[in-house]
Amino acid sequence: MDKKQYALFEGKFVPIEDAKISIMTSAFLYGTAIFEGLRAYWNDKTQEVYIFRLREHYERMMDSSKIMHMQIKYSVDELCKLTVELVQRNKPTGDTYIRPTAYKAAPRIGPSLENNPTEFCMFTVPFGDYFHGADGLQVQISSWRRVEDNAIPARAKIVGAYANTALAKTDALNAGFDECIVLSENGHVSEGSAMNVFMVKKGKLITTPTTENILEGITRGTIIEMAESELGLKTECRPIDRSELYCADEMFFCGTGAQIAPIRSIDKRPVADGKVGPISAKIRDLYISICRGEVPKYHKWLTPCYNSGSFGSMSAKPSGTPRA
Secondary structure (H helix, E strand, O other), X not given: OOOOOEEEEOOEEEEHHXXXXXXXXXXXXXXXXXXXXXXXXXXXXXXXXXXXXXXXHHHHHHHHHHHOOOOOOOOHHHHHHHHHHHHHHHOOOOOEEEEEEEEEOOEOOOOOOOOOOEEEEEEEXXXXXXXXXXXXXXXXEEEEEOOOOOOOOOOOOEHHHHHHHHHHHXXXXXXXXXXXXXXXXOOEEEEEOOOEEEEEEOOEEEEOOOOOOOOOOHHXXXXXXXXXXXXXXXXXXXXXXXXXXXXXXXXXXXXXXXXXXXXXXXXXXXXXXXXXXXXXXXXXXXXXXXXXXXXXXXXXXXXXXXXXXXXXXXXXXOOOOOOO
């Protein structure tokens, strides 16, 4: 028999099957919700599960809440503690995905964000490889453009914006590709359907700047830091033309869900020799080792759940006064 699983729903830990919203809820009717996606990694040797960059995800969620006129009733510190408690209640012994969501909860018709209370929920699910172990992805440039900052800002993880993602991803799959890259309205590379993109050219990492309608990825920032520190690789953040992708030495996606996913072809053109490149492979392997707690230097990025408080972001300085 499966063990009981819990969710945090409107201030209480409840069985996951009891965490339900009304069909009249504003967030369901209009996409007026924000979310984060976190991963917790299982280490069989230590019998521990580590949440990767817990605090940073909630700091980004607070930024999303500002854009969407939301008042989350928990502080960053409280959100971190609640997340650890939920993982402890669900007792995973494998890799786990954590989905916190803040949403406009008024049961009414009309999309306005004012006089519309904010509620919060969170659940966890087992989660392995986003691309199911594919050794390099076949990718197309999508005909769908990324939504603009002055339409639905991509730097906020807004639920309604993921209709754009769904269209681009679905068309790529239906065309026989694994994934897609979307362009901004000015024709520059933006990102993947739900992940940032890097290319390698002449030993340098190149990625799109935050002004190209991308989510400011936590994994993206992690790669920039660890690639320089551990591999001596500099990263250049600048606009990327579509045609540059066809001439790249290597390419890969990155994100909490995707982790590090090398790209072996783009629009049916092989990336270099069409195999996973050496830099992409090194970054992928190092990243996973860090996430599993195998590199002590980066324990600062990990929050252990079964022996919580021993290291990681739970011991970081408070971001502000807890709210009721």
